[in-house]
Each structure stands twice: as C-alpha cells, then as structure tokens.
Amino acid sequence: MLPENLSDLISKKYSEAVENKHLSFTDSTTKKFKDAKTGMGYVVTYAPSLASKPERGDQPGRNPFADPEPELTVLDNVADGEYKLLLNKFPVVPEHTLLVTNEFKQQTSPLSPKDLMTAYNLLVKLDDEDENKRNMVIYNSGPSSGSSQDHKHLQILQLPQNFVTLQDKLCSGKDHFIPNFKTEPLQDDKVSFAHFVVPLPEEEDKVDEDLLAMSYISLVQRTLTFFQDWLNERPELADNKGYNVLLTKKWLCLVPRSSTKARSMEVGFNSTGYAGLILVKTQEAYDLIEQDPHRVDQALLECGFPNTAGKKSTEYNY
Numbered sequence: 019m020l021p022e023n024l025s026d027l028i029s030k031k032y033s034e035a036v037e038n039k040h041l042s043f044t045d046s047t048t049k050k051f052k053d054a055k056t057g058m059g060y061v062v063t064y065a066p067s068l069a070s071k072p073e074r075g076d077q078p079g080r081n082p083f084a085d086p087e088p089e090l091t092v093l094d095n096v097a098d099g100e101y102k103l104l105l106n107k108f109p110v111v112p113e114h115t116l117l118v119t120n121e122f123k124q125q126t127s128p129l130s131p132k133d134l135m136t137a138y139n140l141l142v143k144l145d146d147e148d149e150n151k152r153n154m155v156i157y158n159s160g161p162s163s164g165s166s167q168d169h170k171h172l173q174i175l176q177l178p179q180n181f182v183t184l185q186d187k188l189c190s191g192k193d194h195f196i197p198n199f200k201t202e203p204l205q206d207d208k209v210s211f212a213h214f215v216v217p218l219p220e221e222e223d224k225v226d227e228d229l230l231a232m233s234y235i236s237l238v239q240r241t242l243t244f245f246q247d248w249l250n251e252r253p254e255l256a257d258n259k260g261y262n263v264l265l266t267k268k269w270l271c272l273v274p275r276s277s278t279k280a281r282s283m284e285v286g287f288n289s290t291g292y293a294g295l296i297l298v299k300t301q302e303a304y305d306l307i308e309q310d311p312h313r314v315d316q317a318l319l320e321c322g323f324p325n326t327a328g329k330k331s332t333e334y335n336y
C-alpha cells in the first residue's frame with residue numbers, strides 16, 4: 019500500500035534534499051514547438067550544463083541504487099518490500115522520482131505484472147486533476163533506449179502542464195482493448211517512427227495486474243518482432259534489443275529503439291522523447307529545432323524504426 023500523503027512526502031523530501039545540497043537540480047529553459055508536418059507537439063528543454071555531465075552519474079563505477087542515499091530515499095519498502103522510491107539525484111524537472119528494485123535485477127529484464135501495477139498505483143496517487151498535475155512513468159530498457167544505469171528502475175516525472183502528447187491524441191475517445199492477431203495496437207501514421215499504443219480504461223478500478231500485463235505483453239511481442247526483421251540489415255541489434263516504455267493513466271506505449279543518439283543533430287533520447295519531451299544540451303541542437311521543429315521527427319526515427327501503421331505485425335517487411 020502506498021501512503022495517502024505520498025505527494026506531500028515527496029515534496030518535503032525534495033525540498034530538504036535541494037536545501038541541503040544532496041541533490042543537484044539542473045537549470046534549464048523550456049519552449050513548446052509544434053511540428054506542422056506531423057501535428058506532434060514538443061516541449062524542448064535546453065540544459066547546457068548537462069553537456070559536461072558524465073554519462074553514468076557522479077560515480078560511474080558504482081551502482082547508485084544498491085545502497086542509495088537516505089537523504090534521497092522517500093520510501094524504503096514499496097509493494098511488500100519489492101522496491102524503494104528514491105528522488106532522482108540529477109533532476110531537470112522537480113520531484114522526479116525513481117522506483118528501484120530492492121534486489122538487483124537487470125534493466126534489460128521485462129517489466130513484471132507487479133512492476134506495472136506498482137507504477138500505475140503511483141500514477142493514481144500522484145496525479146491530481148484539480149491541480150492539473152499529470153505524471154508519466156518511463157522505463158528505458160537496454161543501452162539503445164537511453165538508459166545509463168543497469169539496476170532495474172522505473173522513473174516517475176510530471177508532464178508539463180496542459181501538454182497533449184502524441185499518445186493522448188491517438189487514444190482520445192478510444193476504448194481499451196488488448197491487441198491480438200486480428201487487432202493491431204494504435205499507431206499515428208503521421209509521425210515517422212514506430213510506436214505501439216494501448217488505451218487504458220478510464221475507470222481506475224478496472225485496471226489490474228492482468229490487464230496491464232496482457233497489454234504490455236502484446237506490445238512487447240510487436241516490439242521484439244522488429245529486431246527479428248532487422249537482423250539481416252543490422253546484425254549488431256541481435257544483442258541489443260532496446261525499447262522504451264511510457265505509461266500514463268490513459269495509455270501504455272512501447273517504442274522499439276535502434277540507437278541512443280541521432281545522426282543528423284546532436285541529440286539523444288530516452289522514453290520521454292517519444293512523448294515529445296526533448297532534452298537538448300547544445301545551443302546548435304536547440305537552434306536547429308527552432309528553425310525547423312520537424313527535424314525532431316527525423317531524429318526520433320534515426321533512434322527508432324520506421325512507422326508501421328496500417329500493417330499487421332505478420333506483414334512487416336523491410
């Protein structure tokens with residue numbers, strides 16, 4: 019059971035950690051853009067100080083989640099002791115938290131029904147319609163997905179206020195369904211990259227472990243099909259099946275990944291990029307996006323796979 023006052027606990031712990039310098043908040047500026055060709059909205063966060071940040075945190079040889087700092091630990095025992103809830107030590111958005119397994123598990127392992135249910139329960143506790151607060155859980159799995167830590171962790175971060183994601187538009191007015199051999203998951207045919215989306219029931223009490231697990235498995239199956247189909251062209255992907263998981267109370271989305279960083283400009287993505295939240299660390303990349311926001315769509319494709327909307331998973335061929 020998660021405490022009723024979880025949101026207050028996180029806020030209090032976060033303020034203390036900032037005040038006592040246990041956490042380093044990265045200053046940034048944000049601007050909204052719209053890709054006129056695809057209709058996808060982007061919130062671009064420009065954080066130049068991250069360009070000099072080491073890729074694997076402040077102590078690259080150490081697993082930061084094996085023995086996390088008490089000053090960053092919000093809850094020690096979540097879901098019968100399976101997880102800890104920690105503050106992200108290097109956040110760009112305030113109160114960014116991490117759900118970390120207590121026992122070491124690989125970041126390449128699939129999400130379990132309990133991982134999914136606990137993540138959903140966190141969203142239920144932290145979202146607040148009256149305050150216009152909405153959160154997203156992400157899971158960056160595998161090196162090409164943008165993950166930098168190998169110990170299994172999911173991340174929970176607040177979405178920018180009033181931001182409508184690609185997946186929100188896709189699921190608007192759609193009922194929940196489990197994709198099967200007859201029905202494909204939702205995919206927006208206007209963007210260039212592959213992504214698979216399942217709308218979730220509006221009523222929280224209809225969402226349980228089984229529903230989340232079946233939705234997730236149906237999307238993982240399609241995601242892994244990509245790697246099979248690409249093995250001739252990109253044999254190096256055989257041992258590097260990275261993908262992103264994005265979860266809100268409204269939908270679940272998986273994105274197969276081929277690379278962490280784009281070739282056409284200096285930008286890399288984790289899961290957040292595929293909801294339109296773009297973190298850039300150089301002025302050059304920011305300027306390129308400002309000149310032509312559609313460049314983001316190209317960069318997202320370079321780090322993913324081509325869109326397959328309208329095709330059945332048995333028909334993907336390249």
Ligand code: B4P
Nearest residue numbers: 075082106107108110158164165166167288290295296297
């Ligand atoms: P990963 O899944 O491994 O990696 P990541 O979130 O993509 O962040 P990365 O570390 O690669 O940094 P990046 O420059 O891309 O998650 C590991 C997480 O553990 C990270 O969040 C890291 O900060 C955290 N961590 C490391 N050591 C820790 C410790 N000792 N205690 C607690 N937490 C620790 O991104 C920089 C930051 O911006 C990251 O926090 C990232 O999550 C965030 N970010 C990325 N894109 C964003 C976006 N579009 N909007 C808002 N924030 C964004």
